[in-house]
Amino acid sequence: MISFLLCLAILIAAYFTYGKLVDQTLxxxxxxxxxxxxxxGVDYVVMPQWKLFLIQLLNIAGLGPIFGAMQGALWGPVVFLWVTFGTMLAGGVHDYFSGMLSERNRGASISEVTGIYLGGGMKNVMRVFSVVLLVMVGTVFAVGPAGLIVQLVKEKGASGILAQTTFWLAIVLAYYFIATFISIDKIIGKIYPVFGICxxxxxIGVAIGIFTGGHQIPEIWSHFYNMHPKATPIWSFMFITVACGAISGFHATQSPLMARCLKSERQGHFVFYGAMVAEGIIALIWAAAGCSLYEVTGGLNTGLAAVLAHGQSAAIYDVCIKTMGPVGVVLAMLGVVACPITSGDTAFRSARLTLSDWFGVSQEKYKNRLMLCVPLLGVGAILGFGNTFGVINYTVIWRYFSWTNQTLAMIVLWAAAMYLAKEKKNFWICALPATFMSAVSITYFVMAPECLGLIPALKQNTMVAYPAGIIVAVIFFAIxxxxxxxxxxxx
Structure with a gap:
């Protein structure tokens, strides 16, 4: 319990100390x-700072800091350290600079920003990379909630079209089209702050339930070892698994949305670094829930693993019920349905803006927005319905998301470091986390089962992956x- 409270205090203090240093550096x-x-009046719209903060929080969070933190808790309370210092030294820096560098380049998408500071070749790579990633995210966050809604209505005895996944998928995609097409202040600006507060x-409800329910959060110093039931290595699997809530490249695709809505540069500290700290606190609470609510067998988090085996949504329900009772059920339903949808629609919106920057298409006119919205949502519909009918299976492709997500974060940090170098400012504040994330990404790529780890000799082979990650990171740093x-x- 003490180590959890210490980490919580460090996160809060980080906003006022290290976050201020980051802000002053820029x-x-x-x-x-x-x-x-x-x-x-469409994408460039001045909005109040408090709205920008809540929208940014929901854009970057969704269910990420919940799902990721629960999975991270399988390694035990050591995950508290990654959430805390990852947020403070890497995630907050990454989100701040991805937003502020976009703001200083006329609200450019992250692919354009990286191109400015890392060259045209990287810009083209990031353009393709970003659009593919965003469409995948948007599609997954359409299919998932549609399936969950079907489960809920079936439990209530509904049948017919209301119990069909295709019907709800069509509804979600129709909403995505509207939210992607119209002005950011019409739906996102009005609804997102409410969901952000939820x-x-x-x-907060989970945190209160842990303390009032008499649950004991294990201490880091007495559990400073790998508690994962499958003995999955902490380095670098935990650092890839817990992305939202520590550092996530997906955030860099979302920050430009709010960069186009800032009234003043001085709002950046609160909107970007502040939202990341808030997400870190949310992740820390859910990681604590995963570490404290379930049975530990032989020093391993077997109870949590058993709950997660029924699906992440089921795990969220279980935590909410255990900590908040009937109220928790309502919040859990809202969370597992609404939060993914709010991440999905901004993913498609970011994809539209990335394409508009890529091809230089102004978005003020309706026909220009239609020109990009129709094909983007069309691809999302093909993937979504194709997966629903069993024609397309993108689950294998989705496995690569974790690695590509953190690789994107690595690239953005290097771009920010280069910006600071060009401006003759303290580039170490970005270069050090960029080097760290380079080691994380390369290590994971070498030994993960979905990457080079497909080769039996390399699967979780730390003797090869660890030196490879360190060597490549040092080379990147030297360059x-x-x-x-x-x-x-x-x-």
Whole structure:
């Protein structure tokens, strides 16, 4: 319990200390923001700071800090350290710079931002990479909630079309089309703050339930070992599994949405770094729930593994019921249905904006937005209905999301470090977490079953993967350091 409270205190303090240092490193000023300068009434719309914070939180969170933290709890309370220091030193930095560099480049999508600082080749790679990733995210967060709604209505005795996944998938996709097409302040600006507050209330309710229910959160110092029932290595599987709630490349695709709505650069600290700290706190609470509510057998989190085996949504229901009773059921239903949908629609919206930046298509006119919305949602519909009817199975492809997500975070951090080097500012604040995430991504890529770990000799082979990750990370750092010194030596 003490170690959990210490981590919670560090996270809160990080916003006022390290977060302030990050903000001062960039140096916000009184320049005119894209929302004020462009103000097209569609994507560039000035909104209040409190709304921007809650929308950003929901955009980057959804159920990520819940699902990821519950899975991370399988390794035991050591996950508290990753959530805490990952958020403070990496995730908050990543989200802040992905948002503020977009803001300083007329609200550009993250693919364009990385291209500015890492070159045209990286820009083209990131364009394709981002659009594919966003369409995949949007589709998964359409199919998943549709299936959950069907389960709920069947439990209530409904039948016929209301009990058909295809019907609810069509409804979700229709909503996605509307939310992607119209002005950001019409639906997202009005509904998201409400759901953001619900996400926070759900986490607070879980935290209160843990303490009032007499559950004991294990201490890090007495459980500083791998508690995973399958003995899955902590490095780097835990760092890949717990993305939202520590650091996630997906956030970099979402931050530009709010970068186009800032009234002042001085709002960036609260909106970007602050939202990441809030997500870290949510993840810390859910990780504590995973570590404290379930039976530990032989020092392993077997009870949690058994619950997660029934599906992540089932695990959320179980935690909410155990900590909040009947109220928890309502919040859980809202969480497992609404939160994925709110991540899905902004994924498609980000994909539209990425394509508009790529091809230079202004989004003020309806026909231009239709030109991009129709094919994007069309692909999402093909993938979604194809998966529902068993024609397309993208679950195998989705397995690569975890690795590609953290690789995206790595690239964005390197881009931010290069920006700071060009500006002759303290680039270490980005270069060090970029190096760390490079080691994480490469190590995972070498030994994960869905990557090079497909080769039997490499599957979870730490003797090969650990040195490979370290060597490649050092090479990346050396390449960056050479480029940074060249930039800083220029007059």
């Amino acid at each position: 140096g916000p000023d009184d320049r005119e923001t894209p929302a004020v300068e462009i103000n097209d 996400l926070i209330i759900m986490a 960056f350091l050479r480029a940074a010194r060249k930039e800083q030596s220029r007059a």
